[in-house]
Amino acid sequence: MKSDYRNTVLTGGFWKHKEDLNRDITLNAVYEQFDKTGRVAAFRCDWKEGMPNQPHVFWDSDVAKWMEGASYALYRQYDADLESKIEALIDCIEKNQAEDGYFNIYYLVVMPGKRYTNRDMHELYCAGHLIEAAVAYYEATGRDRFLRLMEKYAAYIKAVFMDKTAEPMPKFQTPGHQEIEIALFRLYRCTGNKDWFDLAEFFLNQRGNNALDEGHSQQIQSHLPVRKQKTAVGHSVRAGYQYAAMTTLARETGEKELADTCRTLFDDITKYKMYITGGVGSRSSGEAYSIPYDFLNDKAYAETCAAVSMIFFAHEMFLMDRESRFADVIERELYNGVLSGLSLSGDEFFYENPLEIHPDNYRKTWDRYPISERVKVFSCSCCPPNLNRVLASLSRYFYASEEGSVWVNQFGESEYACDGMTVVQKTEYPYDGRIALQTKGTKEVYVRIPGWCRSFSASRTYTMVNGYACFAGEGEIVIDLVMEPVFLQSNILVYKNLDTAAVQYGPVVYCAEGLDNNGDVHSLYLNVSDPDWEILPTEEYGCHRLSVNGWRRENAEDAPFYPLQEQFSHTRIRLIPYHAFANRGTTPMLVYLHYRQ
């Protein structure tokens, strides 16, 4: 199965706009902050005790993710400034890389002589992101300098950890933060060098299995050998990256035990541990997966990077099992839990993505709540450059193909070309459910029927296969997905969401903000029997706003508690896409609103 962002061009619509926003605004905004905070200068490796901006253990990865995203953008459209920034960084890496291939800013300048002594210090994680950046830059430009530097580094890592032919003897055996596994599989696919596959496999197989790794903790998914890990636990980004790499391995080797483990983990997450927004990792403690159905709304952690990790995992699962539900999850993440991490202006970010804001909780209590306005940079600023690389390579998730068959997974104006097959997609999605495809050279076209869609029609006969409408041959296909706002309830075991409903319209989850609803959203009740929906097309949020019948509950007495007495006044409730929340200052916000019949 082939799935490469370079085979697809986004030609218009919602995601094209986001891809352009990332190129024009977000990439520069992230770089600027990384420059200001010393992350870029850190690559010069000239920091000395007493100087400001002491390099932090994960700064390499922050900048590497930006380099990866910038590389994708560069492939799409040449940009001399972008290129020179990347080249300057590569110059630094080349200049400062140790003789043996090692490169990690923190250990080169802050803790020399201490490399591989502390599993928590993100060395292999940073290496992974540098490797991914090098592969992306090579694939985008054809220039292999960075790739060669990183192959040298990978060879050193293999010698230290796997072959034990290089110094030092590491104090741990597998990464404290997974990521290098994904990177090594990419490096293998890019170079064809089986060493990198073997090293990725080695790290996965040793995980939870090697006596050198002390403290086999759930938090870093090191509590069990990976094939014994049957529930998603621990740090959600580490988990997602690991599960994605496990799926790659299972897919490449055809191993059933590992494949089944990945399926079990995917089901565990999507059935029990994923918000309606796609957010995963519900509690701030440990940034971790919690127990089933543990979905706090106002304290939802739902890190942007965790949503990104779920895209990687789901995409690998799709490539392995070819079921539409995996692309459904990618769609849910993209439109909701990932995109909410970025301001509409493209230059401000959320790390945490709550499903409810009651501003006084954050402002006036001493408890920990997510911030209620996006910021330009975080001290741990992993999410912004993760958005850079996802938004610059979005087209990867639109199509895949194999031997005359094309899978159409995401919807938006675009053109796909691979192995003599072409697909031209015309659609206003997600404004509208009509999708027109013109294909050439295809034997079969599999079009995803989204999980949210309860009925659709097609211009040609089809058979349903794994959630896809499969059309034979080539030519025109027009599909109409019936798209209407729907009230979704939570499983009742999500006991905090009882008596509430969320609104989803197509793939987009909605929310109510105080600014559109006279200040307060917590006392609003949706009228689910007679919603009288009004669809308000707008360019403002990239997709529709909605307005719906409802009520506002009012106090019957001015007292802290009083005999039950329901008082309501009619109102219209205005909703905006969840991903667009918190773009107009701090205001209350709710995804799950109360309702009445």
Place this chain on the structure above:
Amino acid sequence: MKSDYRNTVLTGGFWKHKEDLNRDITLNAVYEQFDKTGRVAAFRCDWKEGMPNQPHVFWDSDVAKWMEGASYALYRQYDADLESKIEALIDCIEKNQAEDGYFNIYYLVVMPGKRYTNRDMHELYCAGHLIEAAVAYYEATGRDRFLRLMEKYAAYIKAVFMDKTAEPMPKFQTPGHQEIEIALFRLYRCTGNKDWFDLAEFFLNQRGNNALDEGHSQQIQSHLPVRKQKTAVGHSVRAGYQYAAMTTLARETGEKELADTCRTLFDDITKYKMYITGGVGSRSSGEAYSIPYDFLNDKAYAETCAAVSMIFFAHEMFLMDRESRFADVIERELYNGVLSGLSLSGDEFFYENPLEIHPDNYRKTWDRYPISERVKVFSCSCCPPNLNRVLASLSRYFYASEEGSVWVNQFGESEYACDGMTVVQKTEYPYDGRIALQTKGTKEVYVRIPGWCRSFSASRTYTMVNGYACFAGEGEIVIDLVMEPVFLQSNILVYKNLDTAAVQYGPVVYCAEGLDNNGDVHSLYLNVSDPDWEILPTEEYGCHRLSVNGWRRENAEDAPFYPLQEQFSHTRIRLIPYHAFANRGTTPMLVYLHYRQ
């Protein structure tokens, strides 16, 4: 206005049972734990570095509160064992008290030479509890040895802090944890020595007003002079003790500004910051008062001691303003937020009193939740001996009198005698709302009509005064308070409680436990239109259980979220008094249940 626990004898019923339980079980249980943990032995002041059980800064107060409670019990019924335990502790205090009168175990044996250097170390707080214990022991037994020791201590404190005639020069000027103010007012009333009144007044007037007190923090109500404190903030026990003392001062001096401040604070708490159970201090951060209407249920802090402090505050307010709503609050605290701190067996305790338990939150997440089963002792074990002293002096809150007028504030079989007046009360309250009073020597009898009571009848004519039915003369009065279960909603600004109702029956707030409801209470819905109440009299919980019509919500799909589809099955919902929750192991619990019409 006179209000002394010694003027009232509880002769039967609910509170007599609790008074007896405290005497027979709780006092011994607390002493036993304090003995086991080294708190009793600490009074020998022979701890040395390297020995186990290093005395903690607040151990004096733990034991002093027990001594105070034991003294009340001793007054009621002679007990040689109890007396000898108290006498042995007084022996220790006498033997180890410093020449200048100072006595604090921690500073005598752990930090000699450091007295009054750290405002956070509870020295004046411990002194206050020792003084209260000495007054209680003197009033109970007539023996004044302890009282004299504590007067010597109080004189030293006055010399150090107020007169500046004794060493050392303290590093602070007012207590870090208020309590000594209450104690000094009691010492003044007991001895007639105006010095103690002056010192209490001094501490109150200097608070938030003295340059020597650094860090004028809200957390310890030191942010402003007390007369400028218009909202309840900070540590809730410190606050309650301070507000009680402020009210005593206002009452004694007749000062309007201070009296109005106390009224404002009381209104602020009871309108915005008190749970239906009487619990105050809703968040664990700082054990503090939070913002208005900030009532978490599963994370309610609602410390038992804070509920006790509200009794003290409310009682002083009653003595000043003679309005029934103050005694209403005392009733709410006693039956709910205070009593929930004690197991039915009398020997296990809660420090925190949540209004909701979902056991997996405490057992399986990393977040901080209240414990879900009572324990015998805490490392900071202030609450158990506070229960000792409140339960042993309950009768203080039943009656008050002045110049021929008697106020009947609490209901239960009892006899009151003061200044030639007697009241004999017969009632099954809170089982039943009928109260029969036989009074002699009274010119007026004021009977509280509880705030929860929506209608009542009386055997004689009366006039309503400040929420009391006022009956002229003496003789028999029979009052029938109509008592039926009622559904109470929260103010809608308590947004987490929308769509839920609590049940109160008379003064008792109810809850549902999983053990009585097939395991799960979170999916239950009260039928508020057709409750078909069943009252289940039982001795088990000291008052009725209830059963009510309802439904259980069921999942329509086995999915994390799905199109809204209400599925209910009929059920009866069984409720027990809130104060009796968590007496049968860990099980889900809810005060605020969902409801349907």
